[in-house]
Amino acid sequence: MTTWRGNAKKELLRPTLAMLPRVSDGLSFLYADVVRIVQTDSGVCAETETDSGVVHRVPIPTAALACLLLGPGTSITSSAMATLFRHGTTVVSTGSGGILHYGGWTSPDRTAKWMDLQARAYADDEQRLDVAHAMFELRFGEEVPEGTSIETLRALEGRRMRNLYQGLASKYRLKPFKRNYNPESWGDQDPVNKALSSANAALYGVVHSVVMHLGCHPGLGFVHSGKQNSFVYDIADLYKAETTIPLAFSLHDAENPESAARRRLRSELKLYRMIPRIVRDIQLLLDPDAAGVEAEAPKRWRVVDLWDPQRGAVAGGVNYGDQAGSPLESPFDDLGEEPG
Numbered sequence: 001m002t003t004w005r006g007n008a009k010k011e012l013l014r015p016t017l018a019m020l021p022r023v024s025d026g027l028s029f030l031y032a033d034v035v036r037i038v039q040t041d042s043g044v045c046a047e048t049e050t051d052s053g054v055v056h057r058v059p060i061p062t063a064a065l066a067c068l069l070l071g072p073g074t075s076i077t078s079s080a081m082a083t084l085f086r087h088g089t090t091v092v093s094t095g096s097g098g099i100l101h102y103g104g105w106t107s108p109d110r111t112a113k114w115m116d117l118q119a120r121a122y123a124d125d126e127q128r129l130d131v132a133h134a135m136f137e138l139r140f141g142e143e144v145p146e147g148t149s150i151e152t153l154r155a156l157e158g159r160r161m162r163n164l165y166q167g168l169a170s171k172y173r174l175k176p177f178k179r180n181y182n183p184e185s186w187g188d189q190d191p192v193n194k195a196l197s198s199a200n201a202a203l204y205g206v207v208h209s210v211v212m213h214l215g216c217h218p219g220l221g222f223v224h225s226g227k228q229n230s231f232v233y234d235i236a237d238l239y240k241a242e243t244t245i246p247l248a249f250s251l252h253d254a255e256n257p258e259s260a261a262r263r264r265l266r267s268e269l270k271l272y273r274m275i276p277r278i279v280r281d282i283q284l285l286l287d288p289d290a291a292g293v294e295a296e297a298p299k300r301w302r303v304v305d306l307w308d309p310q311r312g313a314v315a316g317g318v319n320y321g322d323q324a325g326s327p328l329e330s331p332f333d334d335l336g337e338e339p340g
Helices: 004-012 078-086 113-123 125-140 150-171 183-188 191-214 230-236 244-250 257-268 275-286
Strands: 019-024 027-032 036-040 043-049 055-059 065-070 090-094 101-105
Touching (some): 043 078, 078 090, 101 191, 125 275, 150 244, 191 244, 244 257
Parallel strands (some): 027 065, 065 090
Antiparallel strands (some): 043 055
């Protein structure tokens, strides 16, 4: 009978599961689980042992590795960590399949360039608004007229998402969809909402790992604010319309939509393949010239705030496209086409 150690060795030797996309020449992401990462005389290896005591080792190319993702059942020695840090490799603790982010460690020798650019843009309201404009353009493929306020962007983002939800609901012949991720009423939510929350959590995990590798601060968001993962939410929003949202609607009749969403994302590796794109987009947002690159009544559950230079923090998780008084009579009025 095959042991779990034997299965672990097979999984480690399968490159489609272990080796994640390359960021650039010489830089890769590697995922490992149910193994022991050790330092040997020849370098850092992923080690498994059979019931008979036979040890199998697979060398890890530390000099060409950008980020090592440690999944469940993985341990690592301090000497192996030291070697990884000497080579500038980021080490991250993740959930199964690398789609949840629990924490990580960055080499002290890594550049602080991207954190510096992020902090400078975050601290200047004009630059912060410029980055928010760039995020909207990346997300929807529409140019933002100069001087457009963050309030207008929120309203337009809400309108785009409403159209997307309506289109997918029509495609799957569902009743009108309303986004709801309040944990206090989790059991009453429909399968699409459950699948979407689960899939988004997976997306946040992958984005968080990339943010940590680049050395950016996850809390310095440009659209979202007030939470330690605000910048993670900013970046993840760029990709939901093409990844997690269509997936969630496709699972509208799943018996266990949360589990099904996680399994699909792990097996299809769609989020992994986006890693080079996430790296590029973050770099271009922070450095456009880069070559590589709470309302008190009614009481509501607030996941995260959104930044507004005039009004201060406003509630996240709200579709501002439907609010009375939203400045929709603007240069964007002719951009309200329903997504194809």
